[in-house]
Amino acid sequence: xxxxxxxxxxxxxxxxxxxxxAAELGYTQAAVSQQIAALESDLKAALLNRRPVTPTExxxxxxEHVAAILLRLxxxxxxxxxxxxxxxxxxxxxxxxxxxxxxxxALALAALRRQMPRAEVSVRVGGRGDxxxxxxxxxxxxxxxxxxxxxxxxxxxxxxxxASGVAQAEVLVVLPAGHPLARRAGVHLADLVDARWIEAAxxxxxxxxxxxxxxxxxxxxxxxxxxxxxxxLIRLAATGQGLTLLPGTALPAAMGFSAVPLTAPxxxxxxxxxxxxxxADSPAAAxxxxxxxxx
Amino acid sequence: xxxxxxxxxxxxxxxxxxxxxAAELGYTQAAVSQQIAALESDLKAALLNRRPVTPTExxxxxxEHVAAILLRLxxxxxxxxxxxxxxxxxxxxxxxxxxxxxxxxALALAALRRQMPRAEVSVRVGGRGDxxxxxxxxxxxxxxxxxxxxxxxxxxxxxxxxASGVAQAEVLVVLPAGHPLARRAGVHLADLVDARWIEAAxxxxxxxxxxxxxxxxxxxxxxxxxxxxxxxLIRLAATGQGLTLLPGTALPAAMGFSAVPLTAPxxxxxxxxxxxxxxADSPAAAxxxxxxxxx
DNA sequence: CCAAGTTACGAGTCACGTAAGGATT
DNA sequence: AATCCTTACGTGACTCGTAACTTGG
Numbered sequence: 298x299x300x301x302x303x304x305x306x307x308x309x310x311x312x313x314x315x316x317x318x319a320a321e322l323g324y325t326q327a328a329v330s331q332q333i334a335a336l337e338s339d340l341k342a343a344l345l346n347r348r349p350v351t352p353t354e355x356x357x358x359x360x361e362h363v364a365a366i367l368l369r370l371x372x373x374x375x376x377x378x379x380x381x382x383x384x385x386x387x388x389x390x391x392x393x394x395x396x397x398x399x400x401x402x403a404l405a406l407a408a409l410r411r412q413m414p415r416a417e418v419s420v421r422v423g424g425r426g427d428x429x430x431x432x433x434x435x436x437x438x439x440x441x442x443x444x445x446x447x448x449x450x451x452x453x454x455x456x457x458x459x460a461s462g463v464a465q466a467e468v469l470v471v472l473p474a475g476h477p478l479a480r481r482a483g484v485h486l487a488d489l490v491d492a493r494w495i496e497a498a499x500x501x502x503x504x505x506x507x508x509x510x511x512x513x514x515x516x517x518x519x520x521x522x523x524x525x526x527x528x529x530l531i532r533l534a535a536t537g538q539g540l541t542l543l544p545g546t547a548l549p550a551a552m553g554f555s556a557v558p559l560t561a562p563x564x565x566x567x568x569x570x571x572x573x574x575x576x577a578d579s580p581a582a583a584x585x586x587x588x589x590x591x592x
Numbered sequence: 593x594x595x596x597x598x599x600x601x602x603x604x605x606x607x608x609x610x611x612x613x614a615a616e617l618g619y620t621q622a623a624v625s626q627q628i629a630a631l632e633s634d635l636k637a638a639l640l641n642r643r644p645v646t647p648t649e650x651x652x653x654x655x656e657h658v659a660a661i662l663l664r665l666x667x668x669x670x671x672x673x674x675x676x677x678x679x680x681x682x683x684x685x686x687x688x689x690x691x692x693x694x695x696x697x698a699l700a701l702a703a704l705r706r707q708m709p710r711a712e713v714s715v716r717v718g719g720r721g722d723x724x725x726x727x728x729x730x731x732x733x734x735x736x737x738x739x740x741x742x743x744x745x746x747x748x749x750x751x752x753x754x755a756s757g758v759a760q761a762e763v764l765v766v767l768p769a770g771h772p773l774a775r776r777a778g779v780h781l782a783d784l785v786d787a788r789w790i791e792a793a794x795x796x797x798x799x800x801x802x803x804x805x806x807x808x809x810x811x812x813x814x815x816x817x818x819x820x821x822x823x824x825l826i827r828l829a830a831t832g833q834g835l836t837l838l839p840g841t842a843l844p845a846a847m848g849f850s851a852v853p854l855t856a857p858x859x860x861x862x863x864x865x866x867x868x869x870x871x872a873d874s875p876a877a878a879x880x881x882x883x884x885x886x887x
Numbered sequence: 888c889c890a891a892g893t894t895a896c897g898a899g900t901c902a903c904g905t906a907a908g909g910a911t912t
Numbered sequence: 913a914a915t916c917c918t919t920a921c922g923t924g925a926c927t928c929g930t931a932a933c934t935t936g937g
Contacts, residue, residue, distance in 0.1 A: 298669065299594055299596075314891085315892060316892085325929055327892085327894085330894085331928080333892095340672050348892080358672060359668055359672050362665075366661055370593055373593070373657035373661070376654070377653060447756075622918080626918090627902090629919095645916095
């Protein structure tokens with residue numbers, strides 16, 4: 298299970314092709330074939346189906362571990378690099394859209410501006426995976442990731458090393474103004490298993506998370522939104538393209554939609570802070586402190 | 593950053609010796625020296641001080657990642673093996689002592705006995721690290737690990753893949769019966785920074801966790817208890833060897849000690865369930881379901 | 888029949904072991 | 913002087929590329 302075997306395996310699985318993976322990694326097809334064969338013989342398990350190339354059940358399981366391992370390798374390299382290079386006075390924050398929408402985050406950024414007015418702060422918004430991997434790789438000093446959790450649980454962040462909860466908010470179902478459910482004081486997630494849902498994985502909680510917290514299958518995507526703009530998503534939901542779940546903090550006052558709290562199961566929208574090693578006296582450390590539960 | 597370089601680095605750091613690591617891994621000293629040199633040149637950073645051999649700052653950071661990576665490699669192998677081999681009807685549970693003491697766990701085990709009377713269940717008690725790594729390596733189907741957390745946070749478990757909160761309990765400071773603090777209705781952790789503490793890392797929360805949740809240094813160990821027996825630890829605290837923190841659920845009714853709730857910071861004793869892939873209809877899946885927040 | 892993965896085989900590289908060379912206590 | 917790590921060097925194993933082969937749509 299050498300790292301480059303795992304890297305190759307991940308590339309093949311992602312691209313669904315030995316030759317494409319070979320091209321991406323700068324190998325020949327034959328080399329890739331040999332590497333996969335070596336990995337399969339090491340683990341004594343078929344990892345990929347051929348023609349078409351898809352992961353087997355065992356391969357799919359391995360893939361999850363491999364993603365975490367490769368990310369952590371990047372994180373290790375970035376962390377060591379950070380120890381050796383001079384501490385930076387600038388700060389780059391990675392945000393998921395709804396994490397940025399949280400009042401706690403807005404307040405902390407404002408406080409940081411007051412506390413360290415000379416710090417050069419830049420913010421990048423992206424999907425959950427982008428933020429998590431960006432932090433791991435050291436591209437961001439700090440990441441803020443949102444998601445759905447049971448009360449008391451934390452988010453399944455890819456690189457869990459340094460993570461702490463920053464904010465929690467009630468979850469609401471966004472509906473067109475005239476929707477029959479809009480009159481209700483609260484809805485049960487289980488009643489919406491077979492509804493039309495919008496998959497907007499880079500903004501709202503991905504439907505896989507909804508299934509996870511509900512403990513139910515279903516919640517199939519009838520509509521897919523690939524952008525990262527919250528208002529666009531709300532507009533889609535308001536015009537009846539499908540349902541989506543959003544935290545109360547993300548909803549503007551009036552926009553021609555209704556929002557009904559989710560009453561069961563008890564689920565919270567949660568924003569979590571993730572970061573690697575923080576140099577003392579850096580803007581990143583200051584922001585982390587402002588965002589910490591004690592801060 | 594090949595896996596065997598990381599493995600060697602971890603061994604050298606753990607043993608504090610190139611030669612000892614070589615002996616353990618079946619290499620010559622020279623090979624180990626070359627591997628460390630290769631790793632250091634790859635990362636362009638000194639990772640180990642020589643004579644005596646100790647990790648540098650960068651090495652220490654790397655070491656944390658390496659531990660996680662190597663563990664995850666084991667976990668990946670175990671997970672794949674589980675997919676290929678036939679599902680087992682037996683169940684092995686790894687427990688930290690205080691996790692086993694939680695009523696929720698006792699009830700779930702009893703319920704499992706009723707639900708699947710024929711299942712062969714075995715339980716092993718060990719320290720947090722042993723349980724976490726045992727689960728990752730597939731030695732345990734399920735692990736139950738306890739620790740100290742802020743409300744809403746989850747435990748920093750090494751392999752976070754599948755983890756969920758199972759039980760929470762108030763934290764108390766255990767004191768000899770006549771202790772001055774024993775009359776108080778509650779104590780602040782900050783007032784106990786300079787007290788005599790017992791380090792009993794395999795039973796009670798390790799003092800490093802206490803420092804973490806308190807956000808303070810101090811809490812130095814005046815006494816070290818290496819066993820895994822809760823009653824022995826309580827006896828030590830009751831006879832004034834030092835302080836320890838225990839969840840209310842672990843304390844017997846009367847044993848010549850006092851216990852005062854911790855009122856600040858708000859901290860909970862938390863039991864967390866960790867597991868790899870669970871085969872459907874296995875005793876492990878049944879127990880996980882019984883222990884899940886919904887179960 | 889073509890695209891795509893596998894197998895065979897040779898070549899270059901790389902990592903290990905042996906052995907000699909420092910350095911530190 | 914002894915212990916322990918480093919460096920030098922030769923050899924063997926391993927992995928990659930080329931090329932021929934096979935299989936599936």
